[in-house]
Amino acid sequence: MHKKLAGKVAIVTGASRGIGAAIAVRLAAEGAKVALVARTVEPGTSKLAGSLKEVADRIRTMGGECICIGANLAKEDQRSHIVSETLAQFGGVDILINNAAWCRYQACHEQKLEDVRKTLEINMVAPLHLTQQCLESMQARGGGWVVNLSSATVNHPQPAPYDFNERYTRFNLKDGPTIYASSKAALERMTAGMAIELARFNIAVNTLAPVEAVASEGAVELGVIDSVAHMEPVEAMAEATLQLCSRPQDQLSGRILLSLELLRELGVAVQGLDGAGPMPGYSL
Numbered sequence: 001m002h003k004k005l006a007g008k009v010a011i012v013t014g015a016s017r018g019i020g021a022a023i024a025v026r027l028a029a030e031g032a033k034v035a036l037v038a039r040t041v042e043p044g045t046s047k048l049a050g051s052l053k054e055v056a057d058r059i060r061t062m063g064g065e066c067i068c069i070g071a072n073l074a075k076e077d078q079r080s081h082i083v084s085e086t087l088a089q090f091g092g093v094d095i096l097i098n099n100a101a102w103c104r105y106q107a108c109h110e111q112k113l114e115d116v117r118k119t120l121e122i123n124m125v126a127p128l129h130l131t132q133q134c135l136e137s138m139q140a141r142g143g144g145w146v147v148n149l150s151s152a153t154v155n156h157p158q159p160a161p162y163d164f165n166e167r168y169t170r171f172n173l174k175d176g177p178t179i180y181a182s183s184k185a186a187l188e189r190m191t192a193g194m195a196i197e198l199a200r201f202n203i204a205v206n207t208l209a210p211v212e213a214v215a216s217e218g219a220v221e222l223g224v225i226d227s228v229a230h231m232e233p234v235e236a237m238a239e240a241t242l243q244l245c246s247r248p249q250d251q252l253s254g255r256i257l258l259s260l261e262l263l264r265e266l267g268v269a270v271q272g273l274d275g276a277g278p279m280p281g282y283s284l
């Protein structure tokens with residue numbers, strides 16, 4: 001059976017758990033060799049569940065190829081070896097998934113400047129830095145795909161007068177997501193411009209965000225998931241990412257996308273929605 005990403009190499013950041021892990025497994029299921037990147041390499045070394053080794057075991061069990069690269073994306077020197085290690089192992093890079101993110105959920109006036117800088121460094125500067133490092137290889141291989149993971153928090157809240165009995169955001173926080181949302185808004189604007197700049201190299205650049213909350217380990221730990229009434233399966237984000245990395249670059253680029261809306265636009269069945277059965281690549 002032909003696999004959509006046979007012969008391709010992908011880098012996935014934040015791949016130790018949640019959305020990043022699901023994306024890595026999905027890309028591997030379609031034949032991509034995957035470089036898994038995160039701070040948590042070994043099980044039991046983080047207060048959150050999940051590790052690169054566990055994701056790698058899943059991929060290898062289903063016959064896929066991957067490597068684990070430990071890196072703190074807030075630190076430039078640690079980011080600088082990710083692409084070189086991938087090139088040394090797999091010989092090139094075709095796909096870059098900038099999934100890793102960080103935030104401190106506090107009101108703006110309570111934020112420490114070091115936390116603001118860290119938020120921007122991981123959520124916007126790191127995706128730019130990694131894209132720059134991948135560019136030479138993508139050009140040499142005839143093109144590539146960059147997907148930057150965003151967030152529905154970029155949507156502006158309503159202006160005054162305020163009713164503090166109403167939900168300030170869909171995460172039921174009256175303050176907290178502003179700095180994080182600002183970093184993601186910057187990421188989206190950067191993505192739209194970068195897509196134009198890299199089109200001549202046949203490199204597609206898009207952002208993708210979930211429509212509903214995804215119960216990742218990080219979101220649960222932060223307490224931003226307060227209800228399961230509207231919950232998006234992590235597989236939807238993984239499938240939408242696959243679509244963005246397996247179609248001609250001149251067809252899908254410069255888009256600021258929501259996962260379920262993209263899948264419906266492309267006519268791709270979504271698990272648990274519209275009567276669809278399980279998605280491919282998750283029962284291997």
